Amino acid sequence: MNERRVVITGIGVIAPGGIGAKSFWSLLSEGRTSTRGITFFDPSAFRSRVAAEADFDPYEHGLGPQEIRRMDRAAQFAVVTAAEAMADSGLDLSGVAPHRTGVTVGSTVGATMGLDQEYRVVSDGGRLDLVDHEYAVPHLYNYFVPSSFAAEVAWSVGAEGPATVVSTGCTSGLDSVGYAAELIRDNSADVMIAGAADAPISPITVACFDAIKATTPRNDDPEHASRPFDRTRNGFVLGEGAAMFVLEELESARRPGAHVYAEIAGYASRCNAFHMTGLRPDGKEMAEAIRAALDGAKMGPQDVDYVNAHGSGTKQNDRHETAAFKRSLAEHAYRTPVSSIKSMVGHSLGAIGSIEIAASVLAMENNVVPPTANLHEADPECDLDYVPLTARDWKTDTVLTVGSGFGGFQSAMVLTRPDRSAV
Known part of the structure; x- marks a missing residue:
């Protein structure tokens, strides 16, 4: 079935x-x-x-x-x-x-x-x-x-x-x-x-x-x-x-008049069982959630067109997340635009994950990657393409959006155009 x-x-x-x-x-x-x-x-x-x-x-x-x-x-x-x-x-x-x-x-x-x-x-x-x-x-x-x-x-x-x-x-x-x-x-x-x-x-x-x-x-x-x-x-x-x-x-x-924005092709969540607020620098648990979400979507790292980052703006999170992207996406991490909308709308705690899903879906809808505002001086430890300051026209068929939460929670979701996914 x-x-x-x-x-x-x-x-x-x-x-x-x-x-x-x-x-x-x-x-x-x-x-x-x-x-x-x-x-x-x-x-x-x-x-x-x-x-x-x-x-x-x-x-x-x-x-x-x-x-x-x-x-x-x-x-x-x-x-x-x-x-x-x-x-x-x-x-x-x-x-x-x-x-x-x-x-x-x-x-x-x-x-x-x-x-x-x-x-x-x-x-x-x-x-x-x-x-x-x-x-x-x-x-x-x-x-x-x-x-x-x-x-x-x-x-x-x-x-x-x-x-x-x-x-x-x-x-x-x-x-x-x-x-x-x-x-x-x-x-x-x-x-x-x-x-x-x-x-x-x-x-x-x-x-x-x-x-x-x-x-x-x-x-x-x-x-x-x-x-x-x-x-x-x-x-x-x-x-x-x-x-x-x-x-x-x-x-x-697929009823008459309906508009399908995106398919939820994959989702996974992990817990680091490590610390209430601390994050391991290697990003292992977030990387594992990303890999599991991609597996659920029957996709590989090369299929990801844009990463909507958690990007909270704390030194610990941003370095942890950068490591997770490199660990899960390998060399493709360096070719994939990444951005954080928290630079514009702040961090609304539990709500932000859904707000970031909306941003991801609308990025696909418009083939535009929203920017990371206020990114003027790149941290050498955060050396990926974080789309500074200005939105970028970018063909976007698949988006990976991720979250990191107190308690050690790490979640990832793959959103894609329905006509791109395998039936």
């Missing part, structure tokens, strides 16, 4: 500097950055005071007062991007059995922003040791359980099949989509609404990354603070956002 092939037919994106897939791609292809000084709260007490914030108004995207009060900002992102993806796909779910439609949502920190805000309310700004719960929002429980994200999306589209939240650190957005694709391949679902959302720009998250000095202290130049693979990089820029996709089995996606 032929294996069911899984394709993307709808895309929805909320990213800093780009609300909606069209605006998001415009930002990337023009090489614009969306990093700035934090405006959501007073950041003066922190070491790192820059972030990539999304200019998102829930009312403009059709959410009512009750929904806004019930849902954390990240859940709002998930619901709005799911609606965009559904509209983009043109899929009429009334023709699909509800129990054959599922949802997966990735998130690293869940409803952190809502929890942070509500703690300030119930503790009277931190002055009360014994908090008064009667001041809390009525749906506070939803903030405590990230499963509410999947429930909100499922309710919004009428999906009655598998509904899951995937939380694997900064690979959550990749793993969520990879898991959804497996459900379709295994014939457990026909349609999946899949992606990830995170809204972590809150005092508690900023304080945590400050403590381990993972974020950049380049506060005097926020626009150029995120600089992956650059010799002068000194930490990542926290971001927020979401991307959701409509995933379908290929044959059913």
Whole structure:
């Protein structure tokens, strides 16, 4: 029996500097950055005071007062991007059995922003040791359980099949989509609404990354603070956002009027079982995930046209990732353009993996590789073609996109044009 092939037919994106897939791609292809000084709260007490914030108004995207009060900002992102993806796909779910439609949502920190805000309310700004719960929002429980994200999306589209939240650190957005694709391949679902959302720009998250000095202290130049693979990089820029996709089995996606963006040809995940935040310099585990994803796609290193890197902008990650590309792609690594969109939209933790899938798909759609912004001085240890500063016209039929997350998670996905893959 032929294996069911899984394709993307709808895309929805909320990213800093780009609300909606069209605006998001415009930002990337023009090489614009969306990093700035934090405006959501007073950041003066922190070491790192820059972030990539999304200019998102829930009312403009059709959410009512009750929904806004019930849902954390990240859940709002998930619901709005799911609606965009559904509209983009043109899929009429009334023709699909509800129990054959599922949802997966990735998130690293869940409803952190809502929890942070509500703690300030119930503790009277931190002055009360014994908090008064009667001041809390009525749906506070939803903030405590990230499963509410999947429930909100499922309710919004009428999906009655598998509904899951995937939380694997900064690979959550990749793993969520990879898991959804497996459900379709295994014939457990026909349609999946899949992606990830995170809204972590809150005092508690900023304080945590400050403590381990993972974020950049380049506060005097926020626009150029995120600089992956650059010799002068000194930490990542926290971001927020979401991307959701409509995933379908290929044959059913060939309906009149449907547009197939890409096939999820291969996916794999590994854990280094080494350190919560540390990475081995040889990139072995990420390289193994890449090889496994290529094997699943029945492709070799020479088939990869573009690599969408994790590229967080920390010295440890960028060197580890460079080593992984060399280890898995061999000499082809030196001939393949690589770039990091975190240079433009920051690092939105669990959401970024899905946002990077969107960037990868749109790169194929337009045959354009987005640049690594702010890359002026190449690190000698990062000696691959990192597409500095300006987007590049490039025939792109297959993209490898990768992620690396706290806890030792390493994930890789191969996206390709359906007519290129072996049937």
